[in-house]
Amino acid sequence: MARFFGLVLKAGIVIGLAGTIALAIAVAIAYQSLPGYADMMRSPKGQSVEIKAEDGTVLTSIGPSFGEWLPYAEIPATMKNAMITVEDRRFWYHPGIDPIGIVRAFVTNTRSGNKTQGASTITQQLARNIFLTSSKDYSRKLREIVLAMALERKFSKESLLELYLNRVYFGGGAYGIDAASRKFYGHSARRLSLEEAAIIAGLVKAPSRFAPSADAMAARRRADTVIAVMVDAGSITPAEAASVDMATVRFVAQERVAGSRYFTDWVAAELENLVDETIEPLQVSTTLDVAGQRAAEAAIAAETPKGAQGALLAVARDGAVKAMVGGRDYVRSNYNRAVTARRQPGSAFKFFVYAAAMEAGVAPDDMVEDKPVVIGNWSPRNNNGTFIGPVSVKNAFALSINTVAVELAQQVGFDTVADLARRFGITTPIDRRPAMALGSSDVTLLEMTQAFATVAGNGTEARPYAITRITTASGRVLYTREPEEPRLVVAPFVAARMTELMQAAVETGTGRAAQIGRPLAGKTGTTTSNKDGWFIGFSSGNTTGVWMGRDDARAVPGLAGGRAPARAFAQYMARAVGGTPPEALVTTVPDDGLTIEPDAGAYGINESPYGITENGDPLGPDGQPLPADAAPDENAPAPRLDDKWLDRTLDEDFPPRRGP
Incomplete structure (x- = not known):
């Protein structure tokens, strides 16, 4: 038995050494392929799309917003401390991954029976934000670890934290603390108070749920948790925490998105079917009438019964x-x-x-x-x-x-x-x-x-x-709608x-x-x-x-x-339609061979339910002209006037199509 455990131990050591060597090689390769700091600063993810109404009015701008890039020295200490405390307490000490955090998360998740706690460091999140997707699989996690360790070797901790705070998503379309501060508070991130910093730090885990633009009360409650964690970590004193009053935080009134967002969402969903540009900002011209849209919203608001849509x-x-x-x-x-x-x-x-x-x-x-x-x-x-x-x-x-x-x-x-x-x-x-x-x-x-x-x-x-019409921000035309036949x-x-x-x-x-x-x-x-x-x-x-x-x-x-x-x-x-000349409705049409006349028979088309030739001669069920003396069989079952009948009659095709 002792020999067996000895063999297992030796095998484990060999596997561990092999894994360590492989990891070191992977980190070295990733280190060589990493872009420079300046490149990572100017390569934010996401594409902005500006959707305009018929008259050129901008209906909405979809996509990321980025504020001013703040150097490390200009980022308030309260903001840095709050983020590190909440996201990565051992940020200053680990090599890109946090072994203690991994063990703690493993134990917690094993006890709970599901993945309730993560162990990603700030550097891992940065690697994922810049280079990877958010897919949850082991291969992505391994690449994330390799890239995080490579980033730690190439850049200082201060540089990594600066990158992270200027790039992470905080909800409401805001990327980076300055964009978040301006969106939620109306001022630069240089002026963030402890309360405001705690709110921003609390958004990273669930920006769509905790963002003040989505739920101001949830944002404040989350910030109270951040303050408690900061006290526990020693980032602030109990006295400082006692002086915190989230009720004093004033959020900038968020624009109440007009009903045109239903329209712009419909338009945005169709873009990928019309163009394949995924990087350069897009400008999309549409058919929407701004005044008419306001009238439509007013009509629905005024007439829809209470409790209904x-x-x-x-x-x-x-x-x-x-x-x-x-x-x-x-x-x-x-x-x-x-x-x-x-x-x-x-x-x-x-x-x-x-x-x-x-x-x-x-x-x-x-x-x-x-x-x-x-x-x-x-x-x-x-x-x-x-x-x-x-x-x-x-x-x-x-x-x-x-x-x-x-x-x-x-x-x-x-x-x-x-x-x-x-x-x-x-x-x-x-x-x-x-x-x-x-x-x-x-x-x-x-x-x-x-x-x-x-x-x-x-x-x-x-x-x-x-x-x-769809153009890029530089004016390159990608799509122009042509009238259909x-x-x-x-x-x-x-x-x-x-x-x-x-x-x-x-x-x-x-x-x-x-x-x-x-x-x-x-x-x-x-x-x-x-x-x-x-x-x-x-x-x-x-x-x-x-x-x-x-x-x-x-x-x-x-x-x-x-x-x-x-x-x-x-x-x-x-x-x-107000201000336009009234138009008479078309309730009669001239005799054009397709108009029913009193003696035209049950089908109204030259006594033939199957259509006519270019010369006006009736067609038979086989699509061929009927003899001049042929008469319809009164006992024959009436054919279904479906798509095939219409295709034969009008030589048209009617495939269902959808989209803006």
Whole structure:
């Protein structure tokens, strides 16, 4: 047994010596490859991005901010002592790694069963900050140790501490103590008091949680802990600690980030898809209208019910985003409900049902019957619980009668409705069961607004976008948006007839609260138990969608699409289009071969549901011209008017696409 332990000991010594030699070689190699001190001073991590509105107004600057570089001698002693005490008590004595700290952390973590305490020294943090990423794996940790020991050999302790205090991240976008001091206190770090230094020193562990810009009370509580640790370490006396009063610290009022941050976040997320520049600062020009954005924020703030959230998205004729509000308060919640949130649209989804019906040959003045409908074990009911009998399609849409919507969807086919929604740009999953006609499938406000904007554009796609130009700070142009080829989603007669229906909804139906004293078309939407309220409409070249509801999908008393959402729409639109000449809505189109005529048949295209040739001859199901004397088979099943049908008819392709 003694011999066995002797062999184990010898093996351990050999392995230890080999490891030490390997570590020494690695440190020597790293030492040779380290950049000079001046290079490390002027190579901060991070890329700044400046996002501008349509008129050149700077909406936000995203990325790191750096203050004045403070030499070691000009950094207050309280700041240096606080940081060393909190982050690395044995900083002045260890060779880059702290063996005592490693053992202590190992014991603590073993007892707790998880990694509750770290052992990284200031030098290790500096190595990670300058050369490495924050990934948690053993290879990165080994590289960090090697680099830390190399840094200790090449630079003095004072130089390393100077680098660290001028480079470490303190939250709120501030890198370095001077940037943090100016952001949080409004003055240079040269004037830091003990209380202020303790707050800054306490931010390194969790800058996003403890930064005064995020939670001032949490920052003060964390600083109290720092003061206690400084007393324990002997950095300050108990008497000095007793004189500390965190309540006397005054923070600079942080700018309340405007609602445009929902928009700029959306823009920033798209940058990497458009350019691959990751170092040089970028300047991004966008489509946002500053005055319109303020009006949108005011409308949502004024009309959104208490306890609920609101979102608004406005686009121009070509899809240029003019205003975007993703919630009532970006500071409290940066979740973008205009782009990301998926909610049931309720009756707003009837837009697709009626569009499919118009495409299949139904006309606004056709008569239908509001009567009980039974499909399997399901029977839809109207909001008022009654049936009015014969009614025109236009009035059924204006009054948002549920039974008629379901009847029309059943008539054209639920799959056809879903396919048409896809064609309009809805990418979320669509439940193709009968209840889908009443808006049972989740959608986004962005996609719904795009669909309505397409009708406003006479059937031409209006895909939302925001970025028009990207340049570097030096003026190098990286991206310029070029107008896209027009893509016809539905025939102009379909868009015109849908506009006629939506105009009626605003003038005599559920959307009357949205009126703004000029031609307007739109549709309301309300879900079961008043969980969601929608209004989407267009006027004078501007299409705007509004959604309101709670994030937890609980009911909002009194919420309905024709109430608060319609009022918010009207408040915004009145300002957005005010001062521009009113425009008549397009509710009729000239006969162009795609317009339904009284004797055009059920499909309205020269008696052929499959399309026409360039000469106007009807096409058969195989895509070939029909003989002149051929007549349609009345007993043949009606084809689905889906993407393939439209592709054959218009020779177009409609892949779903997204992004600013």
